[in-house]
Amino acid sequence: MLPHIGILVGDNIMIKKRNYVIASISALLFVVGYIIIKLFFSKVPTFSYTADWAVNHYFLFVWVPAILLAIFSLPYTSLALTIGCFVGIVLGDVIGQNIIDNKWHEINQLINNGIEVSAETLNRADYHNGVFIWLGTILICAVIGLLADILNKRRLRLNRN
Amino acid sequence: MSFLCKKVKFIENRESYIVLISSHRYMSGTQDNADIWRTTEGVNEVIPLYDLNYNIRAYYISFYPMGYAIINNNLENPVAIEFGDGDNGPIRDILEEATTLSRKAEAKIVYLGPSYSFDDTTRNFSRSQSSDSELTEDFGLEDMYAFLDSSNAAEKEIHTTARALALSNGDQSRGGSYDFIDWNSMPSGSYSSDWLPFSGTTWAVMSNYTGKTNPLSKKVVNDHCGATAATNLSLYFATQGYSNLKKNGSVNDTFYDLHNRTGNCPVLTIADSVSAYATSRGYTINNSSVSSYTTYKTAITNKRPCGILLTAAVNNWHWVVGVGYRQYSSGGNYVRVVTGWENSANNFYLWGSPATWSISQYWI
Numbered sequence: 001m002l003p004h005i006g007i008l009v010g011d012n013i014m015i016k017k018r019n020y021v022i023a024s025i026s027a028l029l030f031v032v033g034y035i036i037i038k039l040f041f042s043k044v045p046t047f048s049y050t051a052d053w054a055v056n057h058y059f060l061f062v063w064v065p066a067i068l069l070a071i072f073s074l075p076y077t078s079l080a081l082t083i084g085c086f087v088g089i090v091l092g093d094v095i096g097q098n099i100i101d102n103k104w105h106e107i108n109q110l111i112n113n114g115i116e117v118s119a120e121t122l123n124r125a126d127y128h129n130g131v132f133i134w135l136g137t138i139l140i141c142a143v144i145g146l147l148a149d150i151l152n153k154r155r156l157r158l159n160r161n
Numbered sequence: 162m163s164f165l166c167k168k169v170k171f172i173e174n175r176e177s178y179i180v181l182i183s184s185h186r187y188m189s190g191t192q193d194n195a196d197i198w199r200t201t202e203g204v205n206e207v208i209p210l211y212d213l214n215y216n217i218r219a220y221y222i223s224f225y226p227m228g229y230a231i232i233n234n235n236l237e238n239p240v241a242i243e244f245g246d247g248d249n250g251p252i253r254d255i256l257e258e259a260t261t262l263s264r265k266a267e268a269k270i271v272y273l274g275p276s277y278s279f280d281d282t283t284r285n286f287s288r289s290q291s292s293d294s295e296l297t298e299d300f301g302l303e304d305m306y307a308f309l310d311s312s313n314a315a316e317k318e319i320h321t322t323a324r325a326l327a328l329s330n331g332d333q334s335r336g337g338s339y340d341f342i343d344w345n346s347m348p349s350g351s352y353s354s355d356w357l358p359f360s361g362t363t364w365a366v367m368s369n370y371t372g373k374t375n376p377l378s379k380k381v382v383n384d385h386c387g388a389t390a391a392t393n394l395s396l397y398f399a400t401q402g403y404s405n406l407k408k409n410g411s412v413n414d415t416f417y418d419l420h421n422r423t424g425n426c427p428v429l430t431i432a433d434s435v436s437a438y439a440t441s442r443g444y445t446i447n448n449s450s451v452s453s454y455t456t457y458k459t460a461i462t463n464k465r466p467c468g469i470l471l472t473a474a475v476n477n478w479h480w481v482v483g484v485g486y487r488q489y490s491s492g493g494n495y496v497r498v499v500t501g502w503e504n505s506a507n508n509f510y511l512w513g514s515p516a517t518w519s520i521s522q523y524w525i
Contacts, residue, residue, distance in 0.1 A: 048381040108321050123502040126371050128384045132476040
């Protein structure tokens with residue numbers, strides 16, 4: 001019994017250490033990401049929307065659950081949230097601008113064919129979906145991370161048994 | 162854009178209309194935020210400018226009381242060769258002399274660049290007596306013409322967009338996910354109505370700022386309906402006697418200050434930005450939420466504009482300013498709004514469609 005308990009306690013300590021390391025990595029990534037985006041990215045035209053918006057709104061405090069989830073033994077979800085945040089910013093800006101370009105291409109084709117386009121359509125063609133793409137990416141990554149954590153816990157339970 | 166729209170409707174000549182569109186793009190602060198366009202009130206004339214082979218190389222357009230532009234005659238590259246708040250001296254001299262001699266219609270202006278043009282029908286300017294090859298070499302015409310003849314896809318697309326916007330303004334009809342309805346398309350039937358005394362208000366229009374750099378924040382303006390609505394709220398109060406709310410007497414300056422506070426959308430609230438801006442201008446603007454059509458009508462009756470956040474889909478939000486209402490005896494409740502998409506307060510939407518996220522009334 002004693003060695004078994006000792007191993008269990010030892011495992012828990014290891015896991016707790018790992019969790020804090022992951023929490024620290026997440027925190028560090030957010031801090032470094034904030035600085036880099038604030039200083040450089042938001043001045044780059046391609047990233048002048050989503051990156052700038054995300055930073056100005058402090059990543060909508062996604063870093064809070066990212067850090068807390070790591071501490072409370074959901075490391076994959078934590079990492080997924082962190083990675084999803086930054087991947088989402090890139091996707092948001094790139095895809096968002098792509099969507100705008102495609103909309104204007106369609107509109108120009110309509111106009112060149114003599115078809116009238118409403119003022120609402122013209123104005124909304126410039127609407128950037130970057131923030132929504134960013135949020136969507138975070139959500140998808142969170143779900144993936146959560147699934148990974150559930151599967152990992154199940155695997156650990158099976159190994160102990 | 163409203164002067165542009167009016168002039169587009171009255172210019173029969175296709176070339177003149179294209180020249181007007183390009184002029185607006187360059188003169189409305191695109192390059193350096195120096196908005197020359199807002200000082201223009203009308204068009205004096207649009208005159209073709211020729212090259213040494215008697216092809217129309219460009220068009221000269223002059224405005225009253227001030228301003229001019231020279232637009233490349235190439236739809237693949239409709240750039241402004243030059244523009245400013247003054248005039249092109251050599252061209253103005255030629256036109257004045259031709260007018261004095263009652264031969265303005267015959268003048269054929271050869272344009273060799275910003276510093277020199279001559280009337281080819283008289284050739285009485287000393288340099289104009291040089292040979293074509295000498296002029297070509299002296300003024301670097303080969304390089305200049307090569308540039309002007311080239312294709313510029315980005316410029317062409319911007320011009321086409323501007324042309325589309327100019328054509329669409331004022332001809333809005335029902336459609337789109339917000340289902341805004343212009344005055345002329347509203348349902349018939351008896352109704353009661355009221356609106357704010359906004360006569361004389363020049364409204365901020367989103368398309369005038371899209372893609373430009375805010376000189377205060379150095380950020381690119383994009384998705385700025387919140388800032389536009391906040392600006393329009395301030396501009397309304399400015400016409401009600403609180404003139405300092407129109408910063409420097411300029412719609413643009415007011416917009417950029419408010420955009421610096423709100424940032425780009427999505428923004429869920431503009432009340433704090435409006436309040437802070439008003440404080441910075443020496444006023445106190447109060448606000449409170451509006452929860453029903455009855456309360457909204459009361460706000461309008463009390464001459465209080467409303468900032469309204471509409472949502473047509475999860476990723477489709479838009480700020481407008483409520484300036485009136487129309488309530489039909491048959492039951493249709495409509496809100497009269499400034500959409501921010503044109504300089505007009507003559508659009509309506511049906512209360513509840515699109516859905517409203519929030520409404521706040523504002524007063525001083």
